[in-house]
Each structure stands twice: as C-alpha cells, then as structure tokens.
Amino acid sequence: MEGDAGSVEPMPGYWELLSRGSSIMLGSWRDCSHCGLELSKQTLLDNAYITWTEIALFLLCAFLWTMVRRGLTESLFKPLAQWCKLLPKDAAKMPESAWKLVFYTLSWSYSTYLLFFTSYSFFHDPPSTFYNWKSGMAVPTDIAVAYLIQGSFYGHSIYATINMDTWRKDSAVMVVHHIITLALISFSYAFRYHNVGILVLFLHDINDVQLEFTKLNVYLKSRGGGYHLINDVLANIASVSFSITWFWFRLYWFPLKVLYATCVFSIQSVPNIPFYFFFNALLFALLLMNIYWFLFIVMFVVKLLKVKEVNDVREYEDEDGRKAAAELLRDPQTTKTDDDDDDAGHHISAPR
Numbered sequence: 001m002e003g004d005a006g007s008v009e010p011m012p013g014y015w016e017l018l019s020r021g022s023s024i025m026l027g028s029w030r031d032c033s034h035c036g037l038e039l040s041k042q043t044l045l046d047n048a049y050i051t052w053t054e055i056a057l058f059l060l061c062a063f064l065w066t067m068v069r070r071g072l073t074e075s076l077f078k079p080l081a082q083w084c085k086l087l088p089k090d091a092a093k094m095p096e097s098a099w100k101l102v103f104y105t106l107s108w109s110y111s112t113y114l115l116f117f118t119s120y121s122f123f124h125d126p127p128s129t130f131y132n133w134k135s136g137m138a139v140p141t142d143i144a145v146a147y148l149i150q151g152s153f154y155g156h157s158i159y160a161t162i163n164m165d166t167w168r169k170d171s172a173v174m175v176v177h178h179i180i181t182l183a184l185i186s187f188s189y190a191f192r193y194h195n196v197g198i199l200v201l202f203l204h205d206i207n208d209v210q211l212e213f214t215k216l217n218v219y220l221k222s223r224g225g226g227y228h229l230i231n232d233v234l235a236n237i238a239s240v241s242f243s244i245t246w247f248w249f250r251l252y253w254f255p256l257k258v259l260y261a262t263c264v265f266s267i268q269s270v271p272n273i274p275f276y277f278f279f280n281a282l283l284f285a286l287l288l289m290n291i292y293w294f295l296f297i298v299m300f301v302v303k304l305l306k307v308k309e310v311n312d313v314r315e316y317e318d319e320d321g322r323k324a325a326a327e328l329l330r331d332p333q334t335t336k337t338d339d340d341d342d343d344a345g346h347h348i349s350a351p352r
Contacts (some may be wrong), residue, residue, distance in 0.1 A: 008125045012260050021263035028267055028276060047274040049136045050190040054148075061152030066159065069099050090219035093166050097219070101212035103153060108205035110146060115202055118142070122199045126257045127265035129195035135274070137192050147194060150201055151185040154178050170296070177289055184282050191274055200258055200283075203249045207242060214238040239304070243297050250290040259283055 012020070077095035086094055115123045122129050139147070158178045161171055168174075188197040214235050221231035262280050266273050 008121075009127050009265070011126075011256050014256070017255055017260050017263070021260065024264055024267060025277070025280070047135045048190040049192065050186075057148060058152050058155065061148060062155035062159075065153055065156035069156075069160070069164070072099060072102075084220060085224040086219055087222055087225075090222065094216065094219050096165050097212045097215040100208060101216060104205050104208040104212065107146075107149060107153070108202065108209055110149070111198055111202040111205060114142060114146065114198055120195070120198070122195050123202070123257070126196070126199065126261035127269070129193075129199065129261055130266045130269040130273075133192065133270050133273070135192065139189065139192065139194050143194050143198055144189075146198060146201070147185060147189050151182060151189070154182040154185065158182070170293070173289065173292065177286075180282055180285055180289070184286070187275070187279065187282070191279075193279065196258060196262060200254070200286075203254045203258065206249055207246050210238050210242040210245060214242060236304075239300070243301060246290075246294060246297055251287075251294060254290070255287055259287065 217235035
C-alpha cells in the first residue's frame with residue numbers, strides 16, 4: 001500500500017499503536033506458516049546487500065574514531081581541563097564528555113539536515129519510509145554517509161565503553177545498547193531500511209548532545225576551586241531540557257512515529273517484507289532500554305528536588321562495586337582504577 005501524493009498519515013496514539021500494531025503482528029505471525037530457520041537463511045541470502053568494501057570502510061572508520069578520540073584527548077581535551085583547573089576527578093572525565101559532545105552535535109546536526117532541509121519527508125510522514133521499497137535498492141549517498149559515520153562510531157563505542165570511558169552502574173547496559181544499535185544500523189542498511197534508520201538516529205542523538213553539555217557544565221562549575229554560577233545554571237537548564245526531550249523524542253515520537261511505521265505500515269506497503277519480526281524486536285528492545293533509562297531520569301529529578309544539585313545516580317559509590325561490575329565485561333587487569341570519585345556531587349545523573 002502506497003500513500004497518496006501530498007497526503008500525510010496522522011500520528012497515532014499509544015492505544016492505537018498497541019491495538020493495531022499487536023493485531024497486525026499477530027495476524028502476520030499466524031499467516032507465516034513457513035517461517036523457520038531455513039526460510040530465514042534464504043531470506044538473508046536473497047535480501048541482504050552489503051559489500052566487503054563497505055565492511056572494510058566500517059572497520060577502518062571505527063579504528064579512526066578511536067585514534068581521533070585519543071589524539072583530541074591528549075592534544076586538546078586534557079590540556080583544556082588543566083587550563084580550566086578542574087578538580088582531579090572532573091578533569092579525568094571531562095575528555096570523555098567533550099569528545100561525545102563534539103561527535104553527537106555533528107551527527108545530530110547532519111540527521112537534522114537530512115530530515116528537515118532536504119526532500120526527505122520521513123519525520124512528518126513516517127509511513128513514507130517504506131514507500132517504493134525494493135530489495136537491494138540503491139542507498140542515497142547522503143544517507144549512506146550518515147550510516148557509515150554512525151555505524152563505525154558505535155563499533156568504536158563498544159570498545160570505548162569497556163576500555164576508555166568511566167565505568168558506571170549502567171555501563172553493562174550501555175554495551176548491550178551499543179551492540180543492539182550497531183545491529184540495527186547494519187541490519188537496516190543491508191536490508192535497505194535506511195529511511196527509517198535515519199529517523200531513529202535523529203530521535204536518539206539529541207539527548208546525547210544535551211547530556212554531555214550538562215556534564216561539561218557540571219565539571220566547569222567548580223573549576224579553579226571556586227563556584228561559577230553560570231555553569232551551574234546552564235547545567236540545571238540543560239538537565240531539565242534533557243529530561244523533557246528524553247520523554248518527547250524517545251518515549252513519544254519514537255514509538256508513535258517509528259514503531260507504528262515499522263509494525264503497521266511496513267507490512268502494508270511491502271507484504272512479506274523480510275525480517276519483519278526480527279527488525280521490530282530490535283526496535284522494541286531499544287524502546288525497553290529507553291524506558292529503563294527513563295527510570296534513572298525520574299530518580300535524578302526526585303534527587304534534584306531534594307538536594308537541589310545535579311548528581312549522577314549511575315555512579316558506583318565504592319571502588320569494589322565498580323570493579324565487580326567491570327569484571328562482568330572485561331578482564332580484571334584492564335579495570336580502570338583512576339576514577340576514584342566516590343563523591344557523586346559533581347556528576348550528571350541522566351543516562352545516555
């Protein structure tokens with residue numbers, strides 16, 4: 001089913017997503033009498049389009065992101081932290097936030113450009129992400145560039161979360177998040193679901209921009225051993241903005257624009273669309289993680305109202321707790337011990 005020229009489907013409500021989405025998915029499941037491992041293998045062979053050159057570019061760019069981050073950390077971010085005379089525990093974390101702020105600002109700006117300053121209508125008309133879909137269709141160069149940037153960055157981020165970033169209570173979930181995100185990016189590119197993929201990236205990256213901006217201001221408010229009101233005000237404003245946009249973008253627009261399009265309109269536009277259930281399962285897993293992190297945000301808001309200071313409820317309060325959690329995902333010998341910042345009074349609580 002294709003949309004009429006100039007017509008835009010109205011955005012549904014939560015109830016319509018649950019009722020109509022579940023009805024269509026259950027009906028599709030009942031109709032899939034031949035579903036199974038053999039059919040999945042054949043569907044994969046028939047519809048997955050990705051070249052060795054693209055894989056090599058992904059690996060190269062993931063490596064380059066790591067090198068660029070290390071270079072900027074040593075040549076810019078660490079000297080800047082020293083020049084600002086940050087507290088030792090804040091100076092250790094400042095390069096991580098500065099790097100992520102730079103990347104997510106650029107990546108979100110690019111996805112914003114694609115969705116609002118080109119001919120793509122995916123944000124205003126999500127069902128259009130599946131209009132004229134064909135197996136193996138060409139990916140527009142501007143979207144392919146976005147996919148290469150984002151996919152390679154999340155490949156780098158899996159390594160960075162374990163070996164470069166400060167370890168937090170939700171770091172294990174962050175690794176799972178990066179793996180699922182990378183799987184979604186790779187899967188949607190190979191099966192030519194790139195249109196809806198750009199919409200997913202746009203709806204998620206804005207929160208990372210706000211989070212890292214908030215954290216940097218939290219670190220800067222105590223620079224030089226003093227108190228700087230402007231950074232404290234900016235941190236609190238950004239924290240409130242982050243909390244609002246997290247719900248609006250990830251828990252409102254994401255399910256009602258993206259999930260409704262992938263659950264309902266995808267199979268209506270393209271009957272027997274490949275890996276319908278697998279693709280939606282990954283998206284629902286992403287939604288569940290967004291809800292999980294929203295609980296941290298609620299805890300943050302409650303704590304902020306009580307103590308009137310931006311804290312990080314994700315930080316481990318003792319070194320043994322940090323090491324025990326870190327050992328779940330990496331060799332104990334590689335566990336970072338330079339983040340002895342038991343006082344959480346200078347960390348932003350909202351998760352990524």
